Amino acid sequence: MTKKMLLKDVARLAGVSEMTASRALRSAPDVSKATRTKVEEIARAHGYVPNRIAGSLSSQSVNLVAVVVPSLNSFVFPEVLSGISSVLKQSPLKPVVGISGYEMDEEEDVIREMLSWRPSGLIVAGLEHNEATQRMLTQADCPVVEVMDVDGTPLRHCVGISHLQAGRDMAAQILAQGYRRIGFIGTKMPQDFRARKRFDGFSEALAAQGVALVDSLHYAGDSSIATGRQLTAEMLERHPDLDCIYYSSDVMSVGGYMHCLATGLSVPQDVALAGFNNLQILAGLPLQLATTDACRRQIGERAAEIVLKARESAEELPPICETLSPRISLGQSL
Amino acid sequence: MTKKMLLKDVARLAGVSEMTASRALRSAPDVSKATRTKVEEIARAHGYVPNRIAGSLSSQSVNLVAVVVPSLNSFVFPEVLSGISSVLKQSPLKPVVGISGYEMDEEEDVIREMLSWRPSGLIVAGLEHNEATQRMLTQADCPVVEVMDVDGTPLRHCVGISHLQAGRDMAAQILAQGYRRIGFIGTKMPQDFRARKRFDGFSEALAAQGVALVDSLHYAGDSSIATGRQLTAEMLERHPDLDCIYYSSDVMSVGGYMHCLATGLSVPQDVALAGFNNLQILAGLPLQLATTDACRRQIGERAAEIVLKARESAEELPPICETLSPRISLGQSL
DNA sequence: CTATTTCATGTTACCGGTAACAATTTCCTA
DNA sequence: TAGGAAATTGTTACCGGTAACATGAAATAG
Secondary structure, eight states, rough: OOOOHHHHHHHHHHHHHHHHHHHHHHOOOOOOOHHHHHEEEHHHHTTTOOOOOHHHHHTTOEEEEEEEEEEOOTTHHHHHHHHHHHHHSSOOOOEEEEOOOHHHHHHHHHHHHHHTOOOOEEEEEEEEOOOHHHHHHOOSSSSEEEEEEEEEOOOEEEEEOOOOHHHHHHHHHHTTTTTTSSSEEEESSTOOOHHHHHHHHHHHHHHHOOOOOOEEEOOSSSSOHHHHHEEEEEEEOOOEEEEEEEEESSSHHOOOOOOOHEEEEEOTTTEEEEEOOOOGGGTTSSSBBBBBEEEHHHHHHHHHHHHHHHHSSSSSSOOOOOEOOOEOOOTTTT | SSSOOOOHHHHHHTTTHHHHHHHHTTOSSOOOOHHHHHHHHHHHHHHOOOOOHHHHHHHHHOOEEEEEEESSSSSHHHHHHHHHHHTTTSSSSSEEEEEETHHHHHHHHHHHHHHHTOSEEEEESOOOHHHHHHHHHHSSSSSSEEEOOOOSSSSSSEEEEOOHHHHHHHHOOOOOHEEEEEEEEEEEETOHHHHHHHHHHHHHHHHHOOOOOOOEEOSSSSHHHHHHHHOOOOHHOOTTOOOOOEESHHHHHHHHHHHHHTTOOTTTTTEEEEEEEGGGGGGGSSSBBBBBEEOOOHHHHHHHHHHHHHHHHSSSOOOEEEEEEOOOTTTTOO
């Protein structure tokens, strides 16, 4: 109705000072029941929406936690987010998401933008950042938690799994099952450091057993079922004798499985398949595909807990680095 | 290094006034090349991150566009978001996402929170909001665009498709193919108004041709391939003679297809399947499933364009309501 | 060489709340 | 019923920038 309701308008209408109105609306203590009710009523009736910009500037506190992830399409980050949200719900903090697009410079911009709002915490995927970003994160006056990955040097707090080890472990499983003619298919490979680490751990562990990768494909584009299928077809055409393919993501291994379904190859008899992440799309397939659970939800939860703990403690929290243990499930495809 | 760099610190170090430093960092006009360079250098060297809270309070402008969607898990909203982002990239505006969880009261909270930051625009999925939310949106002093759906009364601007019509159209296609024993499977049905509308349009159009739905399942939980498979199994057990199932989402129809693969039913000979959204997961399957493209990306783009246009125009933009035309693709499953 | 612009920089006030502290009122207790 | 603690409300200053206007310096004109 009216132009803009300000706190002073609410206060005037309620016949109290701005300060009292402010306290009433924030349900701060030291306001009489009667006054509080009256102020709240008036505020509601007039659709007053407090200006948090002013409030935050004055109180020097912002109830937001910045969360920076590479992408929302990949099926993997929504679950991290959901872990974060569920923990933050017990607090006044709210998550705000920024997308870095697997690009360090984009990440720098996004993080600068988020920090410029002085959030109460920052959760960022990955340990790899450009120099400017590292400076910002080090100097940020809020807790910073790097998540997903622990292979590297955390700036301070860190929650994740070792992707190198995940790659090695899957290699061990695959070797244990007797496969020897093995291929690897990955996406976003120059930019997705974690996929890269899995690849490194994987091929290293194979090599340690005297097994060389027969073929590997590093596709620059996004992962999708369609590309998984496409790349699998290509690889199997080049090497019809492959007995196992390890993918950088479940999305891709599902694509590989679709190729097998479409061409009548039987899994794992003709070719074994293994992915990574334990995505929801694996559930419900006719065949259970091998994968590694990346503990995504748990990572989100722990990261949020660290932010909360840091907020509560008076002095700066000592660095925390949590390494979670991903679980491999062999399913029926290995 | 130092505690907190403020603009005044940068200014002092550069030997200029705060105002000049401010202008230099915002690349405002009226600053000499030399001064600008110097200020920028000092700011960068000391890792100065401007305080946008203060800046926005003073300039009464916030370069953020609030985007409120029900969920990020459903595979459908990331693409809307991506349309929004791509358009906003040509402007200084940045999207900020909020999740309403298919709950009107949660939506109210999220929208209040977002509006309290005084964004330059608000894009919200759906036309259904509780009363308090409607009031807020009406009184908001920024352009508000309701997206995805046009079946209802937009508050002001609106971009979407008619889900009622989408349901009717799919019914027509299914009837045209000669199917008569038809079932429907939907999820989130009390809360997902758009799925509900498709169902209504669908059954209405069938009824108009004298065909009654043989069975329909309204599942409260989230849609997933696994539940799609599960519910399909249940429905086919109850009604082995069904010749076609229409799902509220492609995720579910993929689940149905998985059931058929697993049990040896052939699609569409034994049972025809149709979904909705034209999600990316459909690509790469051995069989192309029938679906309706919901124009998600385009919806995001147009919504963002409306926000930009409203921002540029001096007076308030007249209401815009754009109805996009979803395209059905029959694929090979009908 | 002075008057008039133009360009670059500085000054002042204010954005809309809230912390900190002061003042007032209410409520007890002796 | 006075005196003091407790509960409530008000006053003042300030958060960290930026708009608007004022000022000073350099450039162009006559």
